[in-house]
Amino acid sequence: MSLTQALNTGLLGLQTSQKGLDLVSRNIANVNTVGYTKKVFHQESLVLNGTGAGVQVTEVTRRVDMGLIQQLNRENATLESLEVKAEYFERMQALFGKPGANNTISHLIGSLADEVEALALDPAETGQHLSTVRSAEDVAMKLNAMADTLQSLRLEADQEIEDAVGDVNDLLYEIKGLNEEIGYALATEKDGTDLIDKRDQAVKELSALMNITTFLRDTGELTVYTQGGSILVDYEVKELSHSSVSNIMALHSKDGGDIGPISLIGQDITDDITKGRLSALIEMRDSTLTDYQAQLDELSGSLQDTVNRINNQGTSFPNLASEYVGTRTFLDSANQTITLDGNHDTVVALFDSTGAEVGQTTLKTVMGGAGPFTVDAVAAGLNGWLAANADPGATAAVNADGVLEINLNTTSLGLAFKDVNTTAGADPATWTHEDAEIAFDMDADGTDDTTVSGFSNFFGLNDVYTSERNDWAWESDIKSAGWTPMTAGTLNFSDNDPANAGLIWGTIAVAATDTIQDIADKINATGSGLTGFLEAEVVPEGDGVRLRLKQLNGYDMAVTQAGGTALIDALGLEVSDTGLSNQLAIKTEITENPSLISRGAMIYNADTSEYTLSPGDNSTANALAEALRATQAFESAGDLPATTKSLADFAAMTVSSNASEAANNESKLEYQVGLVDTLSLKNAEISGVNLDEELAELLIFEQSYSASARVISTISDMFDVLNSIV
Numbered sequence: 001m002s003l004t005q006a007l008n009t010g011l012l013g014l015q016t017s018q019k020g021l022d023l024v025s026r027n028i029a030n031v032n033t034v035g036y037t038k039k040v041f042h043q044e045s046l047v048l049n050g051t052g053a054g055v056q057v058t059e060v061t062r063r064v065d066m067g068l069i070q071q072l073n074r075e076n077a078t079l080e081s082l083e084v085k086a087e088y089f090e091r092m093q094a095l096f097g098k099p100g101a102n103n104t105i106s107h108l109i110g111s112l113a114d115e116v117e118a119l120a121l122d123p124a125e126t127g128q129h130l131s132t133v134r135s136a137e138d139v140a141m142k143l144n145a146m147a148d149t150l151q152s153l154r155l156e157a158d159q160e161i162e163d164a165v166g167d168v169n170d171l172l173y174e175i176k177g178l179n180e181e182i183g184y185a186l187a188t189e190k191d192g193t194d195l196i197d198k199r200d201q202a203v204k205e206l207s208a209l210m211n212i213t214t215f216l217r218d219t220g221e222l223t224v225y226t227q228g229g230s231i232l233v234d235y236e237v238k239e240l241s242h243s244s245v246s247n248i249m250a251l252h253s254k255d256g257g258d259i260g261p262i263s264l265i266g267q268d269i270t271d272d273i274t275k276g277r278l279s280a281l282i283e284m285r286d287s288t289l290t291d292y293q294a295q296l297d298e299l300s301g302s303l304q305d306t307v308n309r310i311n312n313q314g315t316s317f318p319n320l321a322s323e324y325v326g327t328r329t330f331l332d333s334a335n336q337t338i339t340l341d342g343n344h345d346t347v348v349a350l351f352d353s354t355g356a357e358v359g360q361t362t363l364k365t366v367m368g369g370a371g372p373f374t375v376d377a378v379a380a381g382l383n384g385w386l387a388a389n390a391d392p393g394a395t396a397a398v399n400a401d402g403v404l405e406i407n408l409n410t411t412s413l414g415l416a417f418k419d420v421n422t423t424a425g426a427d428p429a430t431w432t433h434e435d436a437e438i439a440f441d442m443d444a445d446g447t448d449d450t451t452v453s454g455f456s457n458f459f460g461l462n463d464v465y466t467s468e469r470n471d472w473a474w475e476s477d478i479k480s481a482g483w484t485p486m487t488a489g490t491l492n493f494s495d496n497d498p499a500n501a502g503l504i505w506g507t508i509a510v511a512a513t514d515t516i517q518d519i520a521d522k523i524n525a526t527g528s529g530l531t532g533f534l535e536a537e538v539v540p541e542g543d544g545v546r547l548r549l550k551q552l553n554g555y556d557m558a559v560t561q562a563g564g565t566a567l568i569d570a571l572g573l574e575v576s577d578t579g580l581s582n583q584l585a586i587k588t589e590i591t592e593n594p595s596l597i598s599r600g601a602m603i604y605n606a607d608t609s610e611y612t613l614s615p616g617d618n619s620t621a622n623a624l625a626e627a628l629r630a631t632q633a634f635e636s637a638g639d640l641p642a643t644t645k646s647l648a649d650f651a652a653m654t655v656s657s658n659a660s661e662a663a664n665n666e667s668k669l670e671y672q673v674g675l676v677d678t679l680s681l682k683n684a685e686i687s688g689v690n691l692d693e694e695l696a697e698l699l700i701f702e703q704s705y706s707a708s709a710r711v712i713s714t715i716s717d718m719f720d721v722l723n724s725i726v
Contacts, residue, residue, distance in 0.1 A: 003715055003718055003719060003722075006711070006715050007712060007715045007716075007719075009711075011708075011712065014705060014708040014709060014712065016704075016708075017701045017702075017704040017705035017708055018705065019041055020041065020697065020700075020701035020704070021698070021701045021702070021705065023039050023040070023041055023060065024697050024698045024701060026039060026194075028689065028691065028698075030689065031689040031691060034201065035197050035198065035200060035201030035204070036194075036197055036689070037062040037063060037064050037193075037197055037200075037687040037688075038062070038063045038687055038688065038689050038690075039060055039061070039062060039063075039193055039194075040060070040061055040062075040063055041059070041060045041061070060191045060193055061193065062193050062196065062197065062687070063686060063687055064686065064687045065683070065686050065687070068679065068682060068683050068686065069200065069204075069683065069687075071679060072204075072676070072679045072680065072683055073203065073204050073207040073208075074207070074275070075672065075675055075676050075679055076204065076207065076208050076676060077207050077208050077209075077210075077211060077275040077276040078275065078672055079208075079669070079672045079673065079676050080208040080209075080276055080277045080280070081275065081276055081277065081279055081280040082280075082665060082668055082669040082672055083669065084277055084280035084281060084284070085280050085283075085284065085288075085665045085669075086662075086665055086666060086669050088153055088157070088284050088288075088289075089658070089661065089662035089665055089666075090662070091149070091153065092149070092150075092153070092292070092658055092662070093658065093659065093662055095145060095146055095149050096146065096654075096655050096658045096659070097655060098655075098659060099652060099655050099656045099659055104651070104652070104655050105139070105142050105143060105146065105299070105651045105654070105655065106648045106649070106651035106652035106654075106655055107648075108135070108138050108139045108142050109139055109303070109628070109647050109648040109651050110648045111135055111138070112132075112135045112136055112138075112139050112628060113625055113628040113629050113648070114135075115128070115131050115132040115135040115136075116132055116621055116624050116625040116628060117621075117625040118131070118132075119131075119132045119597075119599060119618075119621045120599075120618040120621035120622045120625055121618070123599035123600060123615065123616060123617065123618045123621055124318070124599075124615045124616060126595060129594040129595045129597060130594045132594070132597060133586060133590055133591065133594035133597055134594075136307070136464060136465070136586055137585075137586050137591070139303065140465065140584045140585055140586060143296055143299070143300050143581040143584055144581065144582060144583075144584065144585075146296055146581065147250065147293060147296050147297075147579075147581035147582040148582055150250075150289045150290075150292055150293050150296070151248050151249060151250060151289075151293070151582065153284065153289055154248045154284070154285045154289050154290070155244075155245070155247065155248040157281045157282075157284045157285040157289070158244045158245055158248065158259060158281075158285055159244040160281050161242055161244065161262065161278060161281045161282065161285070162242050162243065162244040164209055164277055164278050164281065165240045165241065165242045165262060165278070167205075167209060168206060168209050168210060168240050168278075169237070169239045169240060171202050171205055171206045171209070172206070172224065172232055172233050172237045172238075172239070173237050174198075174202045175199055175202050175203065175206070175222060175224060175233050176233050176236070176237050178195055178196075178198055178199040178202065179199070179220075179221040179222055179233070180221075181195050182195045182196060182199065182220045182221065183219045183220050183221050185220075186219065186220040187219070192220065196220075199222060203222070203224075206224070207275075207276065208276055208277060209276045209277050209278055210226075210273045210275065210276045210277075210278045210279065211226075211227045211272075211273065211274055211275035211276060211279070212224055212225060212226060212227065212232065213225045213226075213227065213229075226264065226269055226272045226273075227272045227273070227274060227275075228269060228271075228272035230264050230267070230269060230272070232264075238264055238265055239264075240262055240263065240264055240269075241262070241263045241264075242260055242261070242262045242263065243260050244260075245258070245259055245260070249579060249582075250290075250293050250297070250578045250579030250581075250582055251473055251548075251550070251576070251578050251579055253286065253290070253537060253539050253548075254270065254285075254286055255537055255538060255539055255540065256535070256537035256539065256548065256550075257537075259285070259286075262278070262282075270282060286540070287540065288661075290541065290638075291541060291542060291637075291638030291639050292638060292654065292657075292658065293578070293579075293581070293638075294541055294542075294578070294637040294638040295637045295638040295640055295653075295654045295657070296581035296654065297577040297578055297579065297580045297581050297637070298577065298634055298635060298637035298640075298650075299581070299634075299647065299650055299651055299654065300577065300580045300581040300584045301577040301580055302632060302634060302647060302650070303465065303584075303647055304465040304467075304580070304584060306627050306628065306632065306647065307464045307465055307624065307627075307628075308457060308460065308462075308463040308464055308465055309435070309453060309454055309457045309627075310598075310620060310623050310624040310627050311462055311463065311464045311597065311598045311620070311624065312417075312454050312456040312457035312460075312461065312462045312463065312598075313418070313419070313433070313435070313454065313456075313457075313598070313601060313620055313623065314462075314598030314599065314600055314601040314619065314620025314621075314623075315414070315416040315598055315599075315600060315601060315602065315613060315620075316595060316596045316597060316598055316599065317351070317355055317414065317416075317599075317600065317613035317614070317615060317617075318353070318355070318613075318615045319593065319595040319596055320351065320353065320411070320413065320414025321414050321415060321416070321462070321596060322407070322408040322410060322411050322413060322414055322415065323405075323406065323407050323408070323589075324404075324405070324406040324415070324461040324462065325399075325403060325404075325405050325406075325461075325589075326403040326404040326405065326459040326460045326461050327403065327459075327460030327463050327466050327587075328403060328404070328458065328459055328460045329401065329402040329403055329471060329496075329556050330375050330398055330402045330403070330404075331402070331442070331494055331495060331496045331503060331556055331557075331558055332444065332494075332496070332503045333374065333375035333376045333379070333398040333402065334374060334375075334376045335374060335444035335503055336374065336375050336440070336441060336442060336443075336444050336503075337371065337372035337373060337374050337375070337440075337441045337444065338371060338372065338373060338375060338378060338438050338439065338440050338441075338458070339370055339371035339372040339373075339438070339439040339441075339448065340363060340364060340370040340371055340436055340437075340438065340439075340455075341370070341436060341437040341438075341439070342370060343421055343422065343423045344419055344420065344421055344422060344434065344435070344436035344437065345362045345363060345364045345419075345420055345422050345431075345436065346362060346363040346364075346417055346418070346419050346420070346436055346455040346456075347360065347361075347362050347417065347418040347419075347420055347428075347602065347611065348360070348361050348362065348363060348366070348382070348385070348415070348416075348417060349361075349415075349416050349418070349602055349611045350386075350389055350390050350408075350413050350414070350415055351413065351414050351416065351602075351611075351612075351613050352412065352413060352414075353412065353414075355612050355613035355614060355615070356610075356612060357610040357611050357612060358389065358390070358413055359389035359390070360610065360611055361385055361389075363378075363381075363455060366381040366382065366384075366385050367381050372439075372441065375398060375404070376397075376398060379396050379397050379398055379404055380396075380397075382396035382406065383395055383396040383397060386406070386408060386415070390408045390409070390410065390413050390415070391408055391409040391410045391413070392409075393409035393410075394406075394407065394408045394409045394410075395407050395409070402496065402556070403459075403460070404459045404461065406461070414613075416601075416602050416613070417455055417456040417461070417462075418433060418601055418602050418611075419433070419434060419435045419436040419454055419455055419456075420432065420433060420434065420436075421433075421434040428604050428609070429604060429606040431604070433601060433619075435453040435454040435457070436453075436454065436455050437451050437452075437453060438451065438452045438453075438454070438455060438458040439451050440452060440458070442494065442558040442560050443492050443494045443503055443504050443558060443560040444503050444504075445492065445504065445560070445562065445563075447560075447562075447563055447564065447565075449558075449560045449561070449565060449568070450565075462598065463587050464586060464587060464590055464597065465584055465585070465586065465587070466584075466585060466586075466587045467580055467583035467584050467585065468583050468585075471556040471557060471558070471575045472495075472550065472551040472554050472555060472556060472557055473548065473549065473550050473551070473557075473575070473576040473578065474548070474549045474557065474559045474573055474574065474575055474576055475539075475546050475547065475548050475549070475573070475574070475575075475576040475577075475578065476516070476546050476547040476548075476571040476572050476573050477546070477571070477572030477635060477636065478541050478542055478543075478544040478545070478546055478635075478636045478637075479516050479544050479545060479546070479547075479571075480543075480544050480545075481515065481516065481517070481544070481545055482515060483515065483516060483544075484512065484513050484514060484515055485510065485512060485514065485567055485570040485571060486512050486570065487512050487566045487567055487570055488509070488510060488511050488512045488567070489509075489510055489561045489562065489563075489564065489566060489567030489568075490507050490508070490509050490510070490561065490562040490563075491507065491508050491510060491559060491560070491561060491562075491567070491568075492504045492506075492507050492558075492559070492560045492561065492562055493505065493506040493507065493508075493530065493533075493534060493557065493558075493559060494557065494558040494559075494560065495533070495551050495555045495556060495557040495558070496555050496556050497533060497551065497553050497555040499533070499553070500533060504560075505533075506528075506529055506530045506533070506534065507562070508522050508523055508528060508530065509522075510522070510567060516538055516545055516546075516547045517538050519536065519547060520536035520537065520538050520547060521536075523535075523536035523549070524536050532552065533551065533552055533553065534549060534550070534551060534552065534557075535549070535550045535552055536548070536549050536550075537549075537550070541637075541638060542636060542637075542638050542639045542640075543639070544636075547571065547573070548576065548578075549573075559573055572635070598620040598621070598624075599617065599618055599620055599621045600613065600614060600615075600616075600617025600618060600619050600620055600621070601617065601619050601620050603617065628646075628647060628648075629646055629648075630646060631644050631645055631646050631649075632644065632645070632646070632647070634650050638657075639657070640653060640654070640657065
């Protein structure tokens with residue numbers, strides 16, 4: 001070996017040691033840098049013409065396990081999803097309360113039943129009237145607060161989705177920029193490992209936001225796809241877009257177009273996102289929170305129906321009710337009809353301040369039979385009788401708002417209604433107190449569309465609970481996506497929109513084999529004649545879907561079936577309760593005067609052949625207390641199945657479901673934290689910088705550098721000797 005070759009070999013050794021020292025210093029400097037991986041270089045013997053010529057560095061690489069990194073990214077995405085859910089469940093729990101706590105809705109309903117029982121024990125006690133109404137109001141306010149919180153959380157989730165989409169786009173551009181730098185570094189044989197670390201960190205953050213797939217090109221550039229295969233990053237970035245709404249109500253849904261999708265070049269990819277933070281936010285906004293809203297609405301609807309039906313059976317004596325404003329809105333009272341069933345009648349009576357009867361009749365007597373009669377005709381019949389028996393200025397009519405309004409025009413008299421079973425004969429002494437069945441032809445086509453228990457209850461004359469909702473939205477029961485009605489029929493659509501001529505202004509034919517989506521598509525079809533006034537949505541709920549119909553201009557609407565009710569019954573189509581829990585309130589008249597709540601009912605005196613009212617009568621209060629504690633049927637709502645429970649027990653199911661789901665998520669979160677910690681530790685053992693290891697390598701490279709320098713120094717001395725000889 002010549003001295004020149006030896007000198008060159010020494011220089012190569014010196015340069016290799018320098019490279020090693022450089023890597024060790026980089027590793028030590030980045031020991032606490034997030035995402036940094038240990039860098040190592042590979043050296044090999046340099047051979048020229050079959051003869052050893054020193055050493056060379058082939059490449060600098062990262063010490064990583066890509067399979068482990070990909071698994072860690074997936075588990076991090078799951079962890080992020082569980083953390084988002086935990087945050088939302090924690091906030092729900094703060095309002096829903098823990099099962100058995102005194103602040104839960106189930107406890108408040110139980111307290112209402114207690115107050116009603118106390119009212120039954122002393123029906124004339126004014127203080128108890130106030131306590132009962134306040135307890136009923138507490139229930140409504142609790143439901144309002146719970147439901148409003150759910151919608152507030154949905155809005156917050158939607159806003160967080162917009163922020164997360166912005167973060168996704170920022171990361172996509174970061175990955176694209178790093179792709180370009182890495183591609184250039186590899187093409188020019190430069191060290192791009194630190195750039196790859198940064199790109200891996202960006203991919204990790206992106207994976208925590210949404211599930212993605214990646215493909216590494218030979219050039220070192222990374223292509224990023226959605227789970228559905230749409231390109232996010234290749235030679236350019238495809239941005240995601242989502243604009244959050246400024247307000248969310250219970251009836252708003254993504255499927256109905258009220259909430260915008262997450263889009264990629266105009267294509268909805270929301271369903272492609274099934275992992276990570278975005279997935280959890282979407283699930284909260286469109287599934288979890290709406291399911292709990294549905295449960296609260298089902299509870300609110302049953303509570304309202306139960307309390308109102310019983311309260312309409314009685315009277316508030318000794319506080320006389322001389323004015324009534326109904327809550328049922330009629331689309332066309334001049335043509336819509338009602339019919340009383342053959343076994344029942346409704347007693348209409350006037351009383352003075354002592355509870356003595358001033359006048360009495362029955363609805364069938366006033367109307368000359370069971371009907372059918374138009375709503376206006378019933379109002380006119382009552383108006384004539386009241387004007388003749390109460391005060392000439394007394395009125396009964398459907399007002400401009402479409403509800404029945406009765407005014408005796410005097411405060412010295414009170415009006416009361418009582419449904420009775422008349423099958424025992426014509427003698428009122430044989431009649432028993434029992435709700436009459438009122439058949440209602442909503443579209444005036446000559447076929448009854450629904451039946452309501454109780455004459456006063458039908459009109460909503462003596463309701464306790466009301467809401468500000470209009471009947472502009474209708475919904476089916478929860479159905480599976482593949483459900484079909486097994487019966488054909490024609491749906492009629494009626495409303496009080498002045499833009500539509502006639503009570504029935506639109507129809508759609510439904511086949512026995514149509515799915516919920518098929519029915520919605522028929523309604524929304526351009527040629528249906530319904531567009532612009534009616535919109536159909538297929539809204540997910542629990543494990544199924546609902547068909548939701550909306551009158552787009554916000555007018556009250558009725559959906560009926562031509563010639564029958566089989567299709568309507570199969571669909572379970574009725575006025576939507578969605579959002580009822582947000583609006584439930586105590587009727588203003590009762591809030592202002594709690595003594596108007598019913599305690600008793602008119603009693604027939606066979607000796608005098610008259611009805612009387614007694615301040616000590618507690619029959620209605622007892623009936624209400626019993627109804628509040630009795631079991632009743634609840635339809636499927638959210639993820640709760642159809643069941644038979646008391647109101648308090650159904651409320652407890654909702655509270656327990658929330659607590660159980662929160663606890664289950666917390667358990668999963670605890671496990672996931674441990675799993676991610678374990679994988680992170682394993683990854684750190686492989687890819688992380690170990691200071692002891694680096695210091696050991698530092699000594700090796702230091703000694704190697706010194707030895708190479710000594711070789712060079714020695715050869716330099718030898719050249720000096722040769723030069724002196726020459």
